[in-house]
Amino acid sequence: MSDVKISAAPRSEFGKGAARRIRREERVPAVVYGHGTDPVHVTLPGHELMMALKTPNVLITLDIEGRQEMVIPKAVQREAIRGFLVHIDLLVVKRGEKVTVEVPIVVEGELAPGGGLLEHVLNTLPIEAEATHLPESVTLSIAGLTIGDSVLAKDVKLPAGSSLAVEPEDVVVQVLQPQAEEPSADSATEEEAG
DSSP states (O other): OOEEEEEEEEOOOOSHHHHHHHHHTTEEEEEEEETTEEEEEEEEEHHHHHHHTTSTTOEEEEEETTEEEEEEEEEEEEOTTTOOEEEEEEEEOOTTOEEEEEEEEEEESOOOSSOOEEEESOSEEEEEEEGGGOOSOEEEEOTTOOTTOEEEGGGSOOOTTOEESSOTTOEEEEEEOOOOOOOOHHHHHHHHHO
16 A cells, blocks of 8 residues: 655635646646545645556545645546646545545456457456555456356455455456457458459
8 A cells, every 4th residue: 555645735716727727837736525524625746646646546645734634536537638637536534444445456367278258347346445555456366267257246355454345246357258250241242253
């Protein structure tokens, strides 16, 4: 679990014009909310935030004018073409508190000989874990799976202290029969002409 410290500055200007000015200064507008408190509007340094968000479910300690807040990213908005950060919502968390997060699934191993296509029904797995011990990912072995096999959420090994936040019978990955390719109209026409 990664813990990053970032200094935040309070924000008093709102609207598109203010947000654009903030982004020109290489900062990102953000809102911090949770635990029944009023939302706090802040700006964060863009590069530091971008680097922190490379770690899934990163725990961030914000320094807001000397006050420390532990937060996790809840909603990240990026610009569609270039991908830069536009806005972020941060959820306040406390030590020992359980939160629900989406954890990336890492698949390892090889399917059994004989083919089959691996379909990822879920790319992330919703789990509940302590806010200060959020896993970066869960690993799923597909070694030896054959056509028709599937792995259910209950079969995924979770880190200690974590529990599923989906139905245990939900399919995570499954092995499908490859579809036979239909001859294209061009090749059918060539065979008839030949």
